Amino acid sequence: MARRIIIGDQEVNIPDRLLKLGLVPLIGIGVLLWFLSGIYIVGPDEIGVVQTFGKYTRQAQSGLNYHFPFPIETVQTPKVTEVKRIEIGFRTVGQNQYRTISQESLMLTGDENIVDAEMIVQYKIKDPVAYSFNFVKPELTVREASEASLRTVVGRHNIDEALTSGKFMIQEETKELLQSILDKYDTGIIVVAVQLQDVSPPKEVIAAFKDVASAKEDKNRMVNQAQGYRNDIIPKARGEAQAQLREAEGFKEARISRAQGDVAKFNSMLKEYRKAKAVTKTRLYLETVENVLSKADKIVIPDSEDGNVLNLLNLNPKGGK
């Protein structure tokens, strides 16, 4: 029959055979096991924080380590390289699946509007000693401080800043404020990153916000259309103006040339005329009369005193030609 005894936090079975050997070797083995219970491993992502009689004494690096067994020394091994993550306003519920928590994500802006903002906070342990001994509920502390910071910072900005240009600024200010709160609590936590995920108008008014965007588009479209009209009309008008000018210039040149031509003709005729005035005049007259009368219908009125044209109207009607 084996006897079970408890030494420190170790449970040991002692076979009957050993019991017969007496108390001394038993105690020796017990003491040995007790000393061995001080061996511990610090993982590569951890740091060992050792307390001697409850008081912090040293840190242990990754690898195999030893501390005096309980109750003399105890060790904690917080993960110091791990970056922890907190989600504000939403929770990841599966692969690429999120659930929004409007209670957390809806907040008032400085101009008394409401925005829907979601944020991720990443943090890690900077000082394992402070982290281990100074405060309770690390995750809750970071979460509450993050929420308070985000709301405080969003409250400093108006809604248009929060939705557009001020996003980066809000992120940076939140990070700064959050870090200052965590420092004030002496948590030994460093904020690695604060990322504003999505800042949008609440769903109750999102249609109106979208309409503003499309109104902006409408405005641009209207202006562009008018600009298009302008780009069509002005060059055409310039072209038309140029056409008018060219036409006038042509008219001018033509007018001058014709004048010159007419004058040249006249001058040469005048030269001839001056050689033999009477003959030339008669010749020109007859040539013209011949030319003119050969084309037109003619009615010759015989010698009558009155020469009444009406009497002759139906003698040679025009239509009977």
Place this chain on the structure above:
Amino acid sequence: MKRIILSLIALGVLFVYTSVFTVDEREQVVVLQLGKPVHTITEPGLNVKLPFPFQELRRFDDRLLEYDSPPEEVLSRDKKSLIIDNFVRWKIIEPLTFLKTVQAIPIALSRLDDIVYSQLRREIGTHDMAEIITENREIILEKVTEESKIATAQYGIEVVDVRIKRVDLPKENEKSIYARMDAERKRQANKFRSEGEEEAQKIRATTDKEKTIILAEAYKVAQATRGEGEAIALEIYAKSFSSDPDFYEFVRTLEAYERIIDDKTTLVLPAKSKLFELLMN
């Protein structure tokens, strides 16, 4: 004999076990002597006391503690109702006082809640809602923290920080904010559209104006050019024709005949005319 030794050892172990104790980094200890607090140990490490039952220990947390109070409805100075969800970070700084006045954490929390809530309500009542939401929030909270610190000192508690986690509005106020936001955005949208129309109209009108000006300018220059042409032509004609006006008149009249009379013209000629003189006689 052996038994006596063994019992002495056992007694010794019990003596050591009840008189030697450790104080952790995370705690502070009050030593009670027959139920009466005698001293406090805040330094972590190994300590001794009189063995049980003469002295015993009360251990208290030495860390920064947390209290998340339930959301409360508070009125601002401008009589707007706000639902404030705040949290408190606090510490037991005088465990002896703490033990005497509130004994344990649950009672401490209810005291803390009373004090912080009343300070918060009073402070918020002196500010307008806009101030609470915006830049003054931190100042208000600092004041609440200070006041609460003073008020809780009697319990051996230090209020380290009071912070508003959330400020929400009651449902009906929220609705009115949404209505306002909606109206504001509609106004903006209308403004953009009207501006678009305005600008487009401006561009079109300017375009039409410029077109009219361009064409009128062109007309002006064109007419001037035409006039120049006419003037030069007239000058040329005048210079030449004035050398013999009679002959010009004669030639030009003949030319006019040729132009006036065509195949549609019916000429009525008296037989007495010079042209037919030979024919008639």
